[in-house]
Amino acid sequence: MKKYWKSFVIALSVLIIAGAFWCAYIYQINQTKIEKLNICQDDELIGRLIEQNINPFSKFKFIKKRNADCNVLLINNKEDALKFQRDEYCSLLDSSSTAIILLVNTYVHEMYDRENASMELGRTTPLMTPYNYCPQYMDNMINLIKMKKRLGL
Numbered sequence: 380m381k382k383y384w385k386s387f388v389i390a391l392s393v394l395i396i397a398g399a400f401w402c403a404y405i406y407q408i409n410q411t412k413i414e415k416l417n418i419c420q421d422d423e424l425i426g427r428l429i430e431q432n433i434n435p436f437s438k439f440k441f442i443k444k445r446n447a448d449c450n451v452l453l454i455n456n457k458e459d460a461l462k463f464q465r466d467e468y469c470s471l472l473d474s475s476s477t478a479i480i481l482l483v484n485t486y487v488h489e490m491y492d493r494e495n496a497s498m499e500l501g502r503t504t505p506l507m508t509p510y511n512y513c514p515q516y517m518d519n520m521i522n523l524i525k526m527k528k529r530l531g532l
Contacts, residue, residue: 469513
């Protein structure tokens with residue numbers, strides 16, 4: 380009887396270890412998929428991650444990734460925005476403003492790093508200039524200027 384018990388414990392241990400590795404593998408695949416997505420304007424994904432409390436990033440990494448993804452979209456659509464002034468790019472301006480405001484506030488209030496906050500703001504603001512035909516452009520720029528003055532950047 381002890382012989383079977385020992386075999387059972389070993390088999391159960393192997394199954395538990397294999398299950399743990401499988402769960403870690405699935406988690407890694409899901410995390411990689413999300414890291415490759417552009418989350419700048421994917422409010423549904425952001426909401427789902429928050430609702431399910433599944434955030435594969437640290438808070439700061441998530442905020443920084445969203446801002447970087449918005450910058451990528453601003454750069455990729457720059458020529459088209461300059462030539463054709465399409466209205467569908469105006470929502471990108473709002474998303475970028477929200478992302479940079481959140482990033483700058485995180486730098487200043489949580490990390491006490493005004494230098495990087497100023498650098499990020501200085502990097503993102505010129506990327507928004509080709510979208511100056513959008514009705515919300517001026518409001519977003521005024522908000523960014525007010526934030527810059529208020530925070531002393």
